[in-house]
Amino acid sequence: MSGERRATVPINVGGVVIGGAAPISVQSMTKTQTEDVAATLREIEAAAEAGADIMRVTCDTKEAGTALKEIVKGSPLPLVADIHYDAPLALMALEAGVACLRLNPGNITDADKVKDIAAEAKARGVPIRIGVNSGSIPGRKDIARGRGESIDETVDRMVAAALHHIRILEELDFRAIKVSLKASDVLTTVRANRAFAALGNRYPLHLGLTEAGPPETGSIKSAMALGILLAEGIGDTIRVSLVAPPPLEVKVGKEILANLQPAQSRPNLIACPTCGRLEINMVPMVQKVEAALQRVKRPITVSVMGCVVNGPGEGMHADMGIAGGRQKGIFYKHGKVVATLPEEELLATLLHELDVIAEEDAALIEAGKPLPVGLGDS
Amino acid sequence: MSGERRATVPINVGGVVIGGAAPISVQSMTKTQTEDVAATLREIEAAAEAGADIMRVTCDTKEAGTALKEIVKGSPLPLVADIHYDAPLALMALEAGVACLRLNPGNITDADKVKDIAAEAKARGVPIRIGVNSGSIPGRKDIARGRGESIDETVDRMVAAALHHIRILEELDFRAIKVSLKASDVLTTVRANRAFAALGNRYPLHLGLTEAGPPETGSIKSAMALGILLAEGIGDTIRVSLVAPPPLEVKVGKEILANLQPAQSRPNLIACPTCGRLEINMVPMVQKVEAALQRVKRPITVSVMGCVVNGPGEGMHADMGIAGGRQKGIFYKHGKVVATLPEEELLATLLHELDVIAEEDAALIEAGKPLPVGLGDS
Numbered sequence: 088m089s090g091e092r093r094a095t096v097p098i099n100v101g102g103v104v105i106g107g108a109a110p111i112s113v114q115s116m117t118k119t120q121t122e123d124v125a126a127t128l129r130e131i132e133a134a135a136e137a138g139a140d141i142m143r144v145t146c147d148t149k150e151a152g153t154a155l156k157e158i159v160k161g162s163p164l165p166l167v168a169d170i171h172y173d174a175p176l177a178l179m180a181l182e183a184g185v186a187c188l189r190l191n192p193g194n195i196t197d198a199d200k201v202k203d204i205a206a207e208a209k210a211r212g213v214p215i216r217i218g219v220n221s222g223s224i225p226g227r228k229d230i231a232r233g234r235g236e237s238i239d240e241t242v243d244r245m246v247a248a249a250l251h252h253i254r255i256l257e258e259l260d261f262r263a264i265k266v267s268l269k270a271s272d273v274l275t276t277v278r279a280n281r282a283f284a285a286l287g288n289r290y291p292l293h294l295g296l297t298e299a300g301p302p303e304t305g306s307i308k309s310a311m312a313l314g315i316l317l318a319e320g321i322g323d324t325i326r327v328s329l330v331a332p333p334p335l336e337v338k339v340g341k342e343i344l345a346n347l348q349p350a351q352s353r354p355n356l357i358a359c360p361t362c363g364r365l366e367i368n369m370v371p372m373v374q375k376v377e378a379a380l381q382r383v384k385r386p387i388t389v390s391v392m393g394c395v396v397n398g399p400g401e402g403m404h405a406d407m408g409i410a411g412g413r414q415k416g417i418f419y420k421h422g423k424v425v426a427t428l429p430e431e432e433l434l435a436t437l438l439h440e441l442d443v444i445a446e447e448d449a450a451l452i453e454a455g456k457p458l459p460v461g462l463g464d465s
Numbered sequence: 466m467s468g469e470r471r472a473t474v475p476i477n478v479g480g481v482v483i484g485g486a487a488p489i490s491v492q493s494m495t496k497t498q499t500e501d502v503a504a505t506l507r508e509i510e511a512a513a514e515a516g517a518d519i520m521r522v523t524c525d526t527k528e529a530g531t532a533l534k535e536i537v538k539g540s541p542l543p544l545v546a547d548i549h550y551d552a553p554l555a556l557m558a559l560e561a562g563v564a565c566l567r568l569n570p571g572n573i574t575d576a577d578k579v580k581d582i583a584a585e586a587k588a589r590g591v592p593i594r595i596g597v598n599s600g601s602i603p604g605r606k607d608i609a610r611g612r613g614e615s616i617d618e619t620v621d622r623m624v625a626a627a628l629h630h631i632r633i634l635e636e637l638d639f640r641a642i643k644v645s646l647k648a649s650d651v652l653t654t655v656r657a658n659r660a661f662a663a664l665g666n667r668y669p670l671h672l673g674l675t676e677a678g679p680p681e682t683g684s685i686k687s688a689m690a691l692g693i694l695l696a697e698g699i700g701d702t703i704r705v706s707l708v709a710p711p712p713l714e715v716k717v718g719k720e721i722l723a724n725l726q727p728a729q730s731r732p733n734l735i736a737c738p739t740c741g742r743l744e745i746n747m748v749p750m751v752q753k754v755e756a757a758l759q760r761v762k763r764p765i766t767v768s769v770m771g772c773v774v775n776g777p778g779e780g781m782h783a784d785m786g787i788a789g790g791r792q793k794g795i796f797y798k799h800g801k802v803v804a805t806l807p808e809e810e811l812l813a814t815l816l817h818e819l820d821v822i823a824e825e826d827a828a829l830i831e832a833g834k835p836l837p838v839g840l841g842d843s
Contacts, residue, residue, distance in 0.1 A: 222782050238727055271735040272728040277696070298735040298768070301751055306681070307688040307720045314689030315696050318655070330736050330751050342685045346651040349616055357649040357676040358708050373679055373708050390676070404600050 090320030093284050095291040098214040098263045101165025101186025103140050105214075105265055106291030106323045112140035113340040114293070114326040115333035116169070121151035121158070128161045130333055135163045137334035138341050141324070143167040143189060152179030159184040167216065174200035181207045189216040192255040193248070205259040214263035217252040220297045221270035221279070224248040238275050245270070245279045246286070253290070265323070267293040271300075273312045284321045291323035298328065305329040306339045313343050354380050355388045357405060369393045369411075372434050379438050382445035385458040389441070406462050407440060409433045421462065468698030471662050473669040476592040476641045479543025479564025481518050483643055484669030484701040490518035491718040492671070492704040493711035494547070499529035499536070506539045508711055513541045515712035516719050519702070521545040521567060530557030537562040545594065552578035559585045567594040570633040571626070583637040592641035595630040598675045599648035599657070602626040616653050623648070623657045624664070631668070643701070645671040649678075651690045662699045669701035676706065683707040684717045691721050732758050733766045735783060747771045747789075750812050757816050760823035763836040767819070784840050785818060787811045799840065 097107030105112060115134045119126040121144050131142050146152055146168040152175075159166055167187040168180035172194050180188060181204070188208060192201045192215075208215060224244050245268050256264055268279040276296050284292065294313050299305035309327040316322050327340045345353055358373045373391050380389060390408030407420040416433045418426045420440075428436060444462070451458055475485030483490060493512045497504040499522050509520050524530055524546040530553075537544055545565040546558035550572050558566060559582070566586060570579045570593075586593060602622050623646050634642055646657040654674050662670065672691050677683035687705040694700050705718045723731055736751045751769050758767060768786030785798045794811045796804045798818075806814060822840070829836055 272733065273692070273724040274727055298737045298770075300734055300736045301748075301755060303684070304720055304755075306685055307717060308724055310685040310688035311692030311696075311721065311724050314651070314692050318689075318693050330748055339685060342682055343689065346686055346689050349650075349652055355650070356678055358678045359676045370679075370708055377679060377682075392676075 090318065092320040093292070094289060095323055096262075096289045098265055098291060099212070100141055100167065100214060103165055103186075105293075106289075109323070111317070111322060111344055112324040113138065113337055113344065114141045114143060114167070114324060115139050115336040115340070116143040116326065116328070117145070117333065121145055122148065122154050124154050124157045124161075127154070127158050131158070131162050131164060131166075134333040134337050137337040139164060139333065139337045141165050141167060141186070142333070143169050143326075144185075145169045146176050146180045147171065147173075149176070149179070152176050152183065155180055155183035155185060174204060177204045178207060181211055181213060185213065187214050187216060189218050191217055191219070191248075191252045193252045201255060202259055205256060205261040209261055209263070212263075214265060215256065215261065216265045216267060216293055217249055217256075218267045218293070219245050219248045219252070219269070219279075221245055221268075221275055222297065238278060241270065241275055242279045242282050245275075246282050249283060250286075253288075265291040265293050267295060269295050269297040271296060271298045273308055273315075276312045277315050280316050280321055281319070284319075292321060293324045293326065294322040295326040295328055300330060302329050302331045302335055302339075305331075309339060310343050310346075314346070317343075317347055353386050354383045355386070356380055357388065357390045357408075359392045372409075375434060376437060376441070379441040379445070382449075383441055384448040384452065385444065385461070387444070387461055389437070391437075407437070409437050468696065470698040471670070472667060473701060474640075474667045476643055476669060477590070478519055478545065478592060481543055481564075483671075484667075487701070489695065489700060489722055490702040491516065491715055491722065492519040492521060492545070492702060493517050493714040493718070494521040494704065494706070495523070495711065499523055500526065500532050502532045502535045502539070505532070505536050509536070509540050509542060509544075512711040512715055515715040517542060517711065517715045519543050519545060519564070520711070521547050521704075522563075523547045524554050524558045524563075525549065525551075527554070527557070530554050530561065533558055533561035533563060552582060555582045556585060559589055559591060563591065565592050565594060567596050569595055569597070569626075569630045571630045579633060580637055583634060583639040587639055587641070590641075592643060593634065593639065594643045594645060594671055595627055595634075596645045596671070597623050597627045597630070597647070597657075599623055599646075599653055600675065616656060619648065619653055620657045620660050623653075624660050627661060628664075631666075643669040643671050645673060647673050647675040649674055649676045651686055651693075654690045655693050658694050658699055659697070662697075670699060671702045671704065672700040673704040673706055678708060680707050680709045680713055680717075683709075687717060688721050688724075692724070695721075695725055728766060731764050732761045733764070734758055735766065735768045735786075737770045750787075753812060754815060754819070757819040757823070760827075761819055762826040762830065763822065763839070765822070765839055767815070769815075785815070787815050 095106035097104050097109055103112050117127050117130045119130050121127055134142055142164045144166055165186035167189055168185040170177045170188055170190040174195050177188055177190055195201050221241055249266050268283055270276045294316055296308055296312055299308050313325055325340050327336045329336050356377055376391050388405040390405035392410040409418050410416055415427055415429050417424045418428055418436050448458055473484035475482050475487055481490050495505050495508045497508050499505055512520055520542045522544055524533055543564035545567055546563040548555045548566055548568045552573050555566055555568055573579050599619055627644050646661055648654045672694055674686055674690055677686050691703055703718050705714045707714050734755055754769050766783040768783035770788040788795050793805055793807050795802045796806055796814050826836055
């Protein structure tokens with residue numbers, strides 16, 4: 088967008104490349120008890136359908152470690168096992184065939200065990216994510232866990248913790264590493280990742296906030312932190328963490344990435360915010376068009392405008408759209424009014440056109456043919 | 466955050482200063498028919514309660530112009546009249562006592578009428594917002610309204626349009642100007658505002674997207690565009706435009722601004738995203754705590770953690786909070802466990818503590834006394 092993308096050495100998480108010139112991937116995490124194989128697989132499948140590239144699964148008990156074996160077999164996506172302090176669980180997860188570990192080696196006190204894990208991960212081609220969270224890093228004893236600490240001090244401690252964990256793996260000649268530096272607020276997260284990116288090493292960055300909160304506010308926080316960093320060229324994979332099911336985390340993550348692409352490269356809906364000039368009932372219309380647009384794959388822009396003041400002006404640079412009026416409205420395509428229609432036919436006409444395009448797109452994808460840009464011949 | 470705030474000459478919109486060192490204000494726009502005075506005032510009041518600083522009202526008919534007089538009288542907030550092409554309506558709005566006009570003088574063909582409006586606005590101390598939207602600016606004839614145009618070309622046309630309107634007012638020696646450059650996508654909006662900010666003039670910027678869409682995706686778009694720009698020091702007042710009632714636009718706007726302040730300066734909720742380790746039913750808990758926190762005014766951080774793995778570690782740097790467990794959980798304050806409680810008492814205990822603080826805050830504000838940072842003596 089503005090910053091050149093930070094140069095990194097890519098790692099491979101079960102076929103999904105992270106870093107280098109690879110597209111930025113979207114991750115989520117299961118919220119089930121990992122021991123419950125069926126429930127966990129259902130969540131992974133739902134996330135995959137929503138477009139997730141990678142899923143993380145906690146591995147916090149032996150039963151979870153055992154369950155992982157079956158989960159890996161059934162999963163449509165590469166899995167990352169989340170390990171906290173327990174070396175045997177890390178080895179179980181590797182044996183289960185996970186594609187990545189999230190593990191802070193400095194948290195495992197027995198150096199020999201870290202050596203075993205690194206050797207086993209290396210043999211299997213499994214990378215490790217070092218995940219530093221602002222709330223759980225060693226702090227100075229005289230400040231009670233971050234209270235009274237400045238953002239700069241927190242950032243310094245986060246970066247130092249990341250480097251400490253990295254060094255342990257580097258000394259074992261393990262370099263298939265990605266790193267995350269997460270805080271629960273935008274400023275600390277942005278500054279910590281900027282500080283890490285400025286160090287000049289080439290480990291890919293996994294971006295996210297910890298405990299971002301409920302969907303409404305958590306989406307805003309995540310969009311800001313990830314938006315600011317990605318716009319600066321920082322970040323190679325993202326996870327939006329919400330108090331919500333994984334598919335919503337994925338949807339928000341994909342929306343963030345889409346907004347950093349030119350609107351011309353993807354299906355795009357514009358809708359006026361409704362105002363005093365509003366002459367048709369917009370909200371349900373917009374929702375229906377948004378749903379129909381989900382099935383369209385080619386990059387087109389569709390506009391739904393409540394009135395004719397902004398309508399023809401601001402809506403007509405869309406590929407197609409509708410604008411309301413008193414009792415009747417207009418349907419436009421390629422910047423030209425195609426039809427003036429009674430209000431009750433406006434929406435149906437647009438939805439029908441979108442259906443036709445969605446079917447064409449599905450057929451083209453099925454046939455392995457490229458999608459047209461804009462309406463094509465439609 | 467990182468960029469120094471762009472230097473601007475402040476303007477005054479009915480007592481709300483925009484630009485200079487003034488805090489960034491939050492605006493919204495009524496979605497009623499302006500002719501309906503009662504409905505419009507209800508919307509303005511709802512927006513004021515949600516924390517709006519300024520409201521915009523469309524003025525698109527003579528009846529709206531007449532209604533504005535009563536709306537201005539009844540409004541708790543300064544009002545901006547949205548004028549499109551109609552000079553007499555601009556004069557009516559000024560006579561009605563609005564605090565600002567949104568008007569692109571180049572859209573009014575009769576130069577004498579622009580002169581009248583500028584003279585009347587100046588006499589009344591009313592500033593003018595020049596509002597350029599990507600969809601409604603003059604374009605090259607050979608490209609159909611932006612189709613096939615690159616972002617750079619759109620940005621150039623937007624900035625040129627803004628400068629054209631500015632020049633008309635400057636020639637009339639009118640300089641109480643703010644400017645907006647809005648597109649319906651993040652990239653164009655960010656680049657247009659960066660390009661304008663780089664010109665070196667000192668007019669404050671009003672940030673927003675046009676037709677950002679439904680709340681879920683519109684919040685994300687707005688958070689990204691405004692977040693990126695504000696983090697660079699660009700922007701003096703914001704409007705989040707959603708297909709939703711004004712209070713939601715205001716809530717999202719205020720949330721965006723809050724996220725650019727250090728978490729230490731405001732009440733802040735952190736909640737873990739729930740995962741396989743989840744042992745208490747988080748979502749309704751988080752919603753209740755969020756609601757209770759609305760009434761707290763002092764800057765405290767409250768955490769609600771689903772389990773004890775992240776709980777004590779990541780939650781305990783909050784001022785207070787709860788972390789779940791099997792059947793029972795902990796309530797902590799100042800980084801120390803205060804009580805181990807049965808699950809059913811956890812939430813009630815935290816809500817009670819927040820109520821006590823909210824009452825203290827209300828009493829302190831009533832008495833004109835400063836609020837403590839963190840828990841204070843509680």
